[in-house]
Amino acid sequence: xxxxxxxxxxxxxxxxxxxxxxxxxxxxxxxxxxxxxxxxxxxxxxxxxxxxxxxxxxxxxxxxxxxxxxxxxxxxxxxxxxxxxxxxxxxxxxxxxxxxxxxxxxxxxxxxxxxxxxxxxxx
Numbered sequence: 715x716x717x718x719x720x721x722x723x724x725x726x727x728x729x730x731x732x733x734x735x736x737x738x739x740x741x742x743x744x745x746x747x748x749x750x751x752x753x754x755x756x757x758x759x760x761x762x763x764x765x766x767x768x769x770x771x772x773x774x775x776x777x778x779x780x781x782x783x784x785x786x787x788x789x790x791x792x793x794x795x796x797x798x799x800x801x802x803x804x805x806x807x808x809x810x811x812x813x814x815x816x817x818x819x820x821x822x823x824x825x826x827x828x829x830x831x832x833x834x835x836x837x
Contacts, residue, residue: 718810723831726800734795734831736810748786748793749813749820752806753830763795764813764820773820778804800835807832 722734738748749764763784764773772784783796793810807830811822 718826718828720808720810720828720831723808723833725834725836727836728801730800730835731796731798732800732833734797734808734810734833736793736795736828738791738793738810738812744788746812746814746823747820748810749822750784750793750795750808750810751822752804752808752833754803754806757806759809761820762808764815765793797833800833802835802837805833805835 750762753759765784809830
């Protein structure tokens with residue numbers, strides 16, 4: 715089981731940047747890849763980015779490719795999401811979770827989510 719604490723969200727203008735952090739604890743952190751998801755008001759939670767345990771490979775949703783970068787610090791049990799060139803459509807609550815790949819998509823390994831961190835991008 716993994717415990718997750720997201721932070722780093724805030725209010726920024728279009729074109730701005732934020733760096734999200736996810737502090738993870740639990741055995742699963744060292745077993746699974748890690749990913750970020752986001753949920754906009756009135757919409758389902760969707761995949762944003764994932765990274766394997768070694769940190770060598772990042773995977774991104776098309777909507778954020780080239781603007782967001784996921785990274786991992788195994789010594790600190792922390793996953794980061796650097797978000798640049800932010801757009802109003804990036805506004806959402808961002809969550810992290812352990813993930814696994816299935817049928818060329820990334821899925822959370824459980825339904826245990828942290829509180830998330832709010833990102834709001836003003837136009």
